[in-house]
Amino acid sequence: MPQMGVSVAEGTIVEWRKRPGDWVEADEPIVQIDTDKVETEIPSPASGRVKEILVEVGTTVDVGTLLATIDTGATPGEAHADEHVDAAGQADVADAEAKPPPVSPVVRRIADEHGVDLGRVQGSGRRGRVTKKDLLAFLENGAPKLHSESPYVEDQAPAAGGQELSIMRKRIADHMVHSLQTAAHCTTMVEADMSRIEAARGRLSYLPFVARAVIAALREYPMLNATLEGDRLTVHEDVHLGIAVSLGEDGLIVPVVHNAHELSHEGLAARVKDLAERARDRRLEPDEVAGGTFTITNPGRYGALLATPIINQPQVAILDLEAVVKRPVVVTDEHGNDSIAIRPMTYLCMSWDHRALDGALAAQFLSAVRRNIEEWRS
């Protein structure tokens, strides 16, 4: 009787799923047990032939009591004479037909090597047998490991219907998951008063101004203008600024403004406009999406206030520019007098890699960006 939770002391046999002489695979349900908390299936701890069942249905026994023995030295296929004969003595034909045929040695071996539950693999062989080809294709397509963490919860079958992700979405998915698995993500936020930029921007968007402020701050804190590959951190002098460009439902691409530190905000505006247009027309050159040292993403125009962006690997930080909204804020004049004013405010949210730097530096950098924004002089 297995220990099913700290407070469970005993269990009652509800149903044996196997009889003595039956073959049982490891993790295959072997017995149904009722405790005062839950009724549950118990998976077999090993593959083998059920030798003896020691506790009958309806009996309640303490945790730790031996319930049955399994002969792990037995081989499958040597069924006992009446294995497929039901209680009435009739051959269970329907059951035999419903069961998938045994798998071949090579399929068994590959499945074991990769920990694949063959029940999840669609078989194309005779009577639905899983062939080596089926299994290799399953592995090739990144077999989802759907094993439940809990032995008492059945694995979920993949949902029916739906459609496969586009190539671009798959690539984005790969990059994002890879980044989350790679970097120690941490997000720091500061609030910035956009009044000066609002006054200066005219018909331009906020982005080139913020980009300019970021570039100046990166020159001041080059540790943020860096790439981390494995254990190797490279701090860059030149700023190659990635700008995330939405392609609508298709996805997202990050063209890079190379040597962005050489450009004024007007120059940045022109370059970003050109790159974004060509990105939407799918006319970017491969070099134009490579080599970035820092990335700005700008979903703010859709009204979002806060976000925790995912770092564009192998960079060490990404700045998220959120919506600019008018808020009542406390302003202090040169004489130290406080008053409440209405100002266009925004949150600058930056995710950074805690492997490469620490929070103090992230905050100092963001404060520098805020200062550059709030003290904007064109």
Place this chain on the structure above:
Amino acid sequence: MNATSEITYLQAISDGLREEMRADESVFCMGEDIGAFGGAFKVTDGFIEEFGADRVWDTPLAENAIVGTAVGAAVEGLRPVCEMQFADFIACGFDELVNVAAKLHYRQGLAVPMVVRLPSGGGFSGGPFHSQNPEAWFLQSPGLKVVAPSTAEDAKGLIASAIRDPNPVIYLEHKNLYRHVKGEVAEGRYETPLGEARLAREGSDLTVVTYGAMVHTALEATEDLEGASVEVLDLRTLQPLDTEAILRSVRKTSKVVVLYEATRSCGVGAEVASIVAEEAFEDLDGPVVRVCAPDVPIPFSPPLERAVLPQVDDVKEACRELLAY
């Protein structure tokens, strides 16, 4: 690289034999009607004119005497090449071959560099005495080597290797290939190594292991099998078998058809199947399938003979079944 010319399988055997005789005076031929008549199938046509009756012997119809004489000559340092008019007739020379030639090295440390050429195989209504594929008999006789070329190139290269080998070598030449199979063959002497199989076609879904005339049957049957990628392995040497090549292929494709023209039980294919089962069990994705003749004599009647000998359609069906397994 020597110049090549397109010649028949038969011409390739003849060329290989002639070039060995020209190069090595210890090589000589003996057999029934091989001299003045040039051999029942004309392999030694023109030999007696070139080499004389001392090196191209017309013998009595006495296979035991032919093989026995060859054993003695070989032990004395000559390199005899015996022709059985039909492979079937080797039965009459069996004792000298399996009890004497095969075991002399084991018993007395003597080299027995002799070759016995066996025109074998059916497919032309030769009936039960002129159509057999007796190779398995010799695999049961340690001390003999056995080769079975399928192409003109290998026919010439293997006759040379067989003659130069210090052991008695059984050289199976398939009568149906004699004039039906042609190929580019290098001029001059060369050897095809004993014990090395040849990949007749590379593939990834299934392997057909075969030899001799069945190589061509296999290639034709699997050339266009609903897009399946079928590997065809030509064993070339049956003793010693190229176990490595067999296992390499099986480990790649995981499905094996063993195709042989001889009768089913204890044939070369059975040996191949055993090796695969023993050494590549965990690489198999289906049963090892034999396609071969049933355990019956080869019928004279053309439709019956076709029913008995493996045909292209039989191979197709077996491959389809196994591919779908």
